[in-house]
Amino acid sequence: MPADVPGEPHPQPSRSQIRRWRRYLADERAEAAVYRDLAGRREGEEREILLALAEAEARHEQHWIALLGDEVGPPRRGALRTRALGWLARRFGSVFVLALAQRAEARSPYEADADATAAMAADERIHGEVVRGLAARGRARISGSFRAAVFGANDGLVSNLALVMGIGATGVAPSIILATGIAGLFAGALSMAAGEYVSVRSQRELLAASDPDPRTQRVLPDLDVDANELALVYRARGMDPVEADARARKTIATLRSSDASGEVPVAATHEEVGSATGAALSSFCFFATGALLPVLPYLVGLEGMLAVVVAAAIVGVALLVTGGVVGVLSGGPPHWRALRQLAIGFGAAAVTYALGLAFGATVV
The missing domain is CATH 1.20.1260 (Ferritin)
Structure with a gap:
């Protein structure tokens, strides 16, 4: 003012x-x-x-x-x-x-x-x-499990909706559609869980290979100050030679004068990667939950186009919710993320439904 x-x-x-x-x-x-x-x-x-x-x-x-x-x-x-x-x-x-x-x-x-x-x-x-x-x-604390959960839920929603709609468009009996949907649920959930476990475990092992060895700490006081290989450690991790040499001399002097711990970089926790078991469980549970939604109409006895429309509506709402949650947590506008999820999911389902109609007509 x-x-x-x-x-x-x-x-x-x-x-x-x-x-x-x-x-x-x-x-x-x-x-x-x-x-x-x-x-x-x-x-x-x-x-x-x-x-x-x-x-x-x-x-x-x-x-x-x-x-x-x-x-x-x-x-x-x-x-x-x-x-x-x-x-x-x-x-x-x-x-x-x-x-x-x-x-x-x-x-x-x-x-x-x-x-x-x-x-x-x-x-x-x-x-x-x-x-x-x-x-x-x-x-950072939830990124590993959250990534697995979002990916699992979205994949379960889209893949099983596409599977159910594709099979349903061929004109087979509702019992076959239901059996196919349940089989897709368990097969996809187990595959996702196994894939997440192997992926996260491999990533953590790869990152751990770059972490400092804690046993190195015990030998630091015995290093020669004038022929200081500790400086090479700091240079290998990005310091310039002058700064690395000064840091190494200070570390050795500190260790020789007291019981203080050294300054070799400590191993990272890789918290943002998450645990392999947590990622696998998140992926399994969320894929199974997402994959269950498209088969709900068939579980309650709906058939034909009504079952397809109800399945698409249920999955559409779920896609909007998951997209919105991702938008909020990423700090972006949730409605655009929600619409993007919806467009991608319905696009995949529409393609498989069209293919089902084509193959169904050919079979007939």
Whole structure:
């Protein structure tokens, strides 16, 4: 807001300004409550960061209170999406909620509002990056199993819908379609689980081959400072020669003067890869769940085109949900991811349905 000119009366705000300022005030209070709720489910550094964000939102509250003056009015409820976010934060406090909070910060209107200060607009941008950093920790923790779960669910939905529709289009009996769908469910789920286990296990073994050997730690004090091979370790890991030599000398000197541990890079946990067993179980369960949906109409006795339409509708909803969840957790717009999932799934099913019609007509 432009600075007031000394000696001139403050201009009377319009009714639309007052309504907008009250809305901003309510939203700031709701966002501060979200961060406090999230902090209540965290500990240590993450808790401190979230409480600091809540304090920053409180500073923004004071800006709108000062502008409103006597027009503050009774407390109002924040936007529906902010209140929904608060409800989720109180009950879950997961990376999913942090991803939603990240998107909420990115939607701040302050950059385009003359009544908000440049500092407030900058704060909102920084808040988004802070929440992105917090969410990144959670994304790293779940990335392995989450990738397997999303891939498994989507593959189960698409492959079994395509299989059921392709077989159904040939005109065979509903019992054959059901048997084919169940066989596809178990065959696909077991294949996906085995593939995920081998893939993740192989990836972890490949990465572990590049980790430092912990036994090296014991021989560091015996190294010759002037013929210092430890410097080669640091150079092999990306340091320039001067920095590597200084780091190696400091490490050896520290080890010889005390019982402190050395500074050879420690083995990474490869947390973002996930465990092979966890990925296999996620893939099996989510593929089986996804693959079950297309056969549900046949399990309850539906036949013909009605069964095909119902199966497509059920799978369509599931594809929209999985795509939306991926969009939220990736920090992007969920509706575009949802529509993309739907288009890909229905595209594959349409192709196999057309092939089934062609082969069915040929057989007849």
